Amino acid sequence: MVSGGAFAEAGADLELREIHKRFPGFTAIESLDLTIPAGSFFALLGPSGCGKTTTLRLVAGLEQPTSGQILIGGKDVTNVKPYRRPVNTVFQSYALFPHMTVLENVAFGLKRRRIADPTRKAHEALELVELDHLAQRKPQQLSGGQQQRVALARAVVNRPALLLLDEPLGALDLKLRRQMQLELKNIQQEVGLTFLHVTHDQEEAMTMADTVAVMNKGEIEQMGSPEELYELPKTVFVANFLGQSNLFTGDVRGDNGDTIVVEVAGVPVAVPKARAQRHRGLVTIGVRPEKLLLHPSRPEPAAGVNVLGPGRVIDVSFTGVSTQYTVAVPGIGEVIVFAQNMVFGPVVQAGAEVWVSWRVEHGFGLADELPDDGDRFIDDTTTGGIAQQTKEELLEELEEG
Amino acid sequence: MAFAAFGGGGAAAATANEPVHLRGGWVAVGLLAPGLAYLLLFFLAPLVSLLMTSLQVAPEGAGKGEYVPGFEWSNYATAISTYWPHILRSFGYALTATVAALLVGYPIAYFIGVTARKWPLVQALALTLVIAPFFISFLLRTLAWKQILGDNGWIAQTLHSLGWLPSDQNIVGTDFSVIFGLTYNFIPFMVLPIYTSLERLDRRYLEAGNDLYARPSTTFWRVTLPLSLPGVVSGTLLTFIPAAGDYINASQIYLGSINTAMVGNVIDRTFLESQEYPIAAALSVLLMGIILVIVAIYVKRSGTEDLG
């Protein structure tokens, strides 16, 4: 379909049907169904080992699925060799050919497809990423950000129906990342391709993509717009992987028509039915830390407001735009509160007795029964994560004992 | 672990240290076939042919070099009983030369790989000097030593005049000169692998060692040496194996005498001159077999599986 030497006219739909991928010794992807509409900027978000890179490699044709179908623009490409797919990849390591100049790198795909005037088109692509003046350099002579842009130009110049990005911004520093994010968005809007972006960085996914699919253990946990995922997570994993969440577990005790009432350590907490995945039995509910308000005295009971407390502030940390308070509520555990720094200095000091409240419509109910497997939402690759995990285990032990 | 290696970004990350292996198929077969066929035809088949030759038997009234296929296991008994001193000598020489080459070579490798890191030019020059002997004829180098150490050379004359060497005693033609020649020849083979493993050694390990143990000698014994062990294993193998089979140094034309003959000299003579093919073949099989057993034990005990 691409061997004819013509550019793809526009982005194409990507459809994955019932994809399974097993490697010797483990399963990377378990029954994956996914449709990405043409022209969208789609992000696959997940921790390392969740199967997102394998998904990308399957689409590129660098791996074969154990079973299932891959369709691009409605055509089955499952058994099509990578060099015959209308797909290009920006590799995580960029994979620029070190023995070729920047220009030769960019023209590589055009020449393989015998597209007319490859040098001029390669120059144009380099102009798009503002690197044409470095066309004769070798990749080793470029900075990380420049290499990344060359890798992008090398992929985009082929006008693929589908552009795959494998954590391409991972190696860049914060400022360059912002620049590149913007640039990617511009290019996407300019050339109208379908972008499939794989990342473990939730911020990158949320700022760039129209649609984000959160992947965990070889399956998609939830898919939607960034706002939707953030405001209404459906699983514990999503609630914790995308930003932070305060989660509580309890039995559903009542039904007030539009809301359910969950008893959390003896305190009734209301959650809108429309925002809860399950309406009976033991459920996990949550609320984002910035939706919480701190009160130095018990607030007056009001309709549509949940109140927990009293608890004790055990940690106050200033993060610039906001201050993060950690409140230990007996029987419930730690509750995190983000407060905008509207005034100088913290509103309350560590050790103070406080209550927290939030509006009922900000709560959400999750599909999982219990936030049990803690390892799923703690990044165990950093010492901080391990310390956090250990601390939590210790706290649990103390509470039990 | 495996899960993590293949998941998010893992495929690319894993490749940095470990090659990712593509599923073979016909491409692998195509790549392998010519080379393996060559090895089969000119390496494995000759070994089999050597084994068969070693069991050949001379028929009644056969002339020189005439043998027919058979199962004459006594060829081995004859080879061992006649030439056991040569076999022992071969391995004795090779072992001594290997130890000597290690003692000479390790400090050179350490100097180039660690000390000279600060001065790239010195490092490059020293490396060039180490490989320099490769560029000049092996036979002429050995002959040069024969002349330098010979009776008319200044070394022998000085030793004679000082009385350190009895007047009826030479340097050339002794166990010493043969081992010296072998050691000299294989020093580069010892230095290069050790250098490679020391070069890879992260300077920070040494600094950490200095930091923790304070004494440089302790750092060397506890950190540097263990980390360079793979290089030492390769170097000693690259020295020991060819040294055990070498016979140039031991031959009378070069640094040896009739009393220093090694298995190689015997194989050469019995194969090419007296044409006692079965004996030559039996000795070759024995030499190879003993080397393989020694190498296997050595590699196993040193815990280094990777020889490539």
Next chain:
Amino acid sequence: MRLSLGKWLLPLYVVIAFALLLTPIVHVIIYSFNDSRRNNSIWAGWTFDKWLNVCDQQGVCEAFGTSVAIGLVATLIATILGTLLAIAVGRYRFRGRGSTNLLLFLPMATPEVVLGAGLAAQFLSVGVSKGFWTVVIVHALFCLSFVVVTVKARVASLDPALEEAGRDLYGSAMQVFWRVTLPLLTPGIVAAALLSFALSFDDFIITKFNAGQVTTFPLWIYTKKTPPAEANVIAAAIFIVAIVAVVVVQLVAAARRKRLGITQ
């Protein structure tokens, strides 16, 4: 005090070791200027004649030419076969990969005299008469393992993502091999070829068993027992050319790194 002694001990030791390493080389070069008649083992004064009329000595230039020819053909064979093998074992997963690796290592663990006698026995049993081609065959054989080891190291350091990028950018398997894999392996392949040629050129033992009537340069030296100065001339000339080449290559590489601004 201890420390400063230790500081100087190693360089001193290394200087002595290098002196030892270079002594016979210097000796060979000096004796290429020896105004000797037949026996070159006794110094008879300086001359440049042997350098100017090296081929006047019967057989030496022919032997040199034979060695070069054998070296080139054997290197070509070993480099091609060895590179293919190195790519196969370095890149592909297949049944019997472990035993293939062992088989590739085995020739290096076999003493030359055994390789030589084995092939000679083989040629004898199938009735092949020894000559130029039997020497080429044995040389290519023992060079093969060294090529595999050298190129395999390069294959291992190659980022597979580069080949994947080639496939992703519309390169067929063949195109990716010729335009990506092979150019990236070139430094390793060149090094392997040079090593092969050097090994082949200087080989004596295996050659002696399989040469028949062919005389290579080492065989010629051997048959002379006390070789004339012309042998030294050729050896010295090769040595000087090789050392100059090594130095030039290193300087060029250093200059290139500097130009590209690569700091390694």
